[in-house]
Amino acid sequence: MKILCVYSVTSYSLKKELYCPADIPFGISFIATMLKKAGHDVRLAVVTPLADLNRMFKKILCDFDPGLICLTSVSSQMPMIRKVGKIIKENSPDIFVVLGGVHATLNPDETVALDFLDAICIGEGESAVCELASQLQEGKKPSGIKNLWIKDRVNGLVEKNSLHPFEEDLDELPFIDREMWEPYISQKEDMIYTVLAGRGCPNRCTFCSNHALSQITSGRYVRFRSPENIVEEIRQLLERDPMVSTVFLETETLGANLRYTYDLLGHLERFQAGLKRPLKFGTNLALNPRIRNNRKLLEAFRRANLNFFRIGLESGSEEIRNKVLRRPKYKNQDLIEFCRMAREYDIKYTVNILIGLPGESKKDFQETVRVTRLCRPTYGVSVCIFYPYPGTSLYNLCVEQNLLDARHGKSPSERTTSYLNLPEFTSWQIKMEYIFFYYKVFRGYEPMSKIMTKTLRYAVDAFPVFKQAISRGFHFAASMARK
Ligand code: SF4
Structure with missing residues (x-):
């Protein structure tokens, strides 16, 4: 099954979405890796406030055509995730969309009510999302999956499944697939x-x-x-x-x-x-x-x-x-x-x-x-x-x-x-x-030169509009250089 995993970054590098490999997030990476190991075709999309979300997702939906989209979010990423979800549902309403992460886990009632979601994942989601993918692949209507709250598309009722205990043995988790993140990392x-x-x-x-x-x-x-x-x-x-x-x-x-x-x-x-x-x-x-x-x-x-x-x-x-x-x-x-x-x-x-x-x-x-x-x-x-x-x-x-x-x-x-x-x-x-x-x-x-450089960086971070303008300048210069 084709599955798209979406990660959003609010603090991004000026050149690329992530600064270095240490910025690779674990939650969505474990899920993507386990889905891959289960034989699914998994792609990644990393979005920043700079991204042209409409263009980006229309292209992904058209070229890749996933059957399942996994979103993850902490509270501050929710504004961006809401935009992504809206675009997905406007363009491909049949795709099953699930959202996990800390925000959904700690605010499940408010989150599951979002129009663009078919399910939310509460707590550790590795086995829940794998089970979801396998039910969807078999053409079933997803149901009875621990850690998932699943919304009925027709009547909007939510099936609130219980949670697995915390994963006892972390050695059971795979080593995350880092290769899929490489195109998004600026430091080499x-x-x-x-x-x-x-x-x-x-x-x-x-x-x-x-x-x-x-x-x-x-x-x-x-x-x-x-x-x-x-x-x-x-x-x-x-x-x-x-x-x-x-x-x-x-x-x-x-x-x-x-x-x-x-x-x-x-x-x-x-x-x-x-x-x-x-x-x-x-x-x-x-x-x-x-x-x-x-x-x-x-x-x-x-x-x-x-x-x-x-x-x-x-x-x-x-x-x-x-x-x-x-x-x-x-x-x-x-x-x-x-x-x-x-x-x-x-x-x-x-x-x-x-x-x-x-x-x-x-x-x-x-x-x-x-x-x-x-x-x-x-x-x-x-x-x-x-x-x-x-x-x-x-x-x-x-x-x-x-x-x-x-x-x-x-x-x-x-x-x-x-x-x-x-x-x-x-x-x-x-x-x-x-x-x-x-x-x-x-x-x-x-040295004062180092202090001033750092202070300038904090100033850039403190004013997102300023940061976005500089970053757009970098991207523009890079695209001109490629031409
Ligand atoms: S609970 Fe306190 S010590 Fe533990 S991770 Fe959070 S901030 Fe750090």
């Missing part, structure tokens, strides 16, 4: 790849979807792939592309299970020993009492050549962090000290920051700048303007306190614009702080 050198290490997080931060996702079904939510399975995927990656320089171990937080973490690091260390050229690793960490002051962990990182991690400060205000964000408990000084230790071991790190949080004042934000400076990030900062995702408890708080402005949910500009009306921190002030955050944190530490 110093390849950084991402390998899935685990799913789920034990923490309950209110701005993140994990606390809500962990409740949707039964079974263990925090899971890791076996070290052997991860090493085998990396080995195959290197076989396919010897230029791979770095592998990012994608999991919400590697330190969630320290025994597992040491086991994995031991496997990576032994794997490194057999390589001619050392491979670098990176991962995500959340500070918690077991990680704080943990030199043994940093030594194990070093031995495995895991020389980069991302870690969340989010807010320098301990009150906002504890009461509003419900972050794992740590003091600013704990993070500053952990970062200092990482520098001792020559391990680089990015500090994650959120700006424009409910209850945040300019004074709180100044504390964020101060603490981030003291953390001395050695691999930059990842700074985002807070975007309230429907289905999370912080979104609910924003609704209760009437903080959302009218643009929320209508614009694809995610994490670069504030959609909150905060009494002590205006949307414009938040945008300016977003643009100048890098400058404020790194002035005096890094």
Whole structure:
């Protein structure tokens, strides 16, 4: 059966849809890979706010003529997905369209009501979508598929099927097919790849979807792939592309299970020993009492050549962090000290920051700048303007306190614009702080030329119209060069 998988990106590279292989999303990739393995003819479509959706989808529908279209979306991608869905149904009303992803999972009633959808997938969708494809191929009216809510085209009634427990054994998942993403990736050198290490997080931060996702079904939510399975995927990656320089171990937080973490690091260390050229690793960490002051962990990182991690400060205000964000408990000084230790071991790190949080004042934000400076990030900062995702408890708080402005949910500009009306921190002030955050944190530490380049990039990201104009210029120049 011909199946089209659609992925939309709100933050795109100026030249292509994705910057590097590390931007390949796992959810839709696992589904596409499993569908391919089941013998289906699977194509990919990647859309950005720049795409001429009408032309693009009319051509795909005409040339490829799929029988099933799989969409995926988080809340901020929904405006684009709605446009795509409308075009599909206007041009090919008989195609079965299913939407999965975090937005549909956490907001199923509102999502399944969308006209262009025949079904939504709730939670982990690999086996559900494969079963759907096989029923459609057999000419059946899809029914009784766990994790799917299926809409009757005639009367609009929805069959709400129950959910499988969380996939127990992540080693059952295939290694994702990366080849299908190659045409969409701009970076061709110093390849950084991402390998899935685990799913789920034990923490309950209110701005993140994990606390809500962990409740949707039964079974263990925090899971890791076996070290052997991860090493085998990396080995195959290197076989396919010897230029791979770095592998990012994608999991919400590697330190969630320290025994597992040491086991994995031991496997990576032994794997490194057999390589001619050392491979670098990176991962995500959340500070918690077991990680704080943990030199043994940093030594194990070093031995495995895991020389980069991302870690969340989010807010320098301990009150906002504890009461509003419900972050794992740590003091600013704990993070500053952990970062200092990482520098001792020559391990680089990015500090994650959120700006424009409910209850945040300019004074709180100044504390964020101060603490981030003291953390001395050695691999930059990842700074985002807070975007309230429907289905999370912080979104609910924003609704209760009437903080959302009218643009929320209508614009694809995610994490670069504030959609909150905060009494002590205006949307414009938040945008300016977003643009100048890098400058404020790194002035005096890094060369001014680098700081200005980064600041310019944040400015481009903060104004999507500006970014779209530059990107269109790139595409135009590239097409002229080809002629
Ligand atoms: S630690 Fe990170 S992944 Fe885990 S709940 Fe908090 S924000 Fe989400």
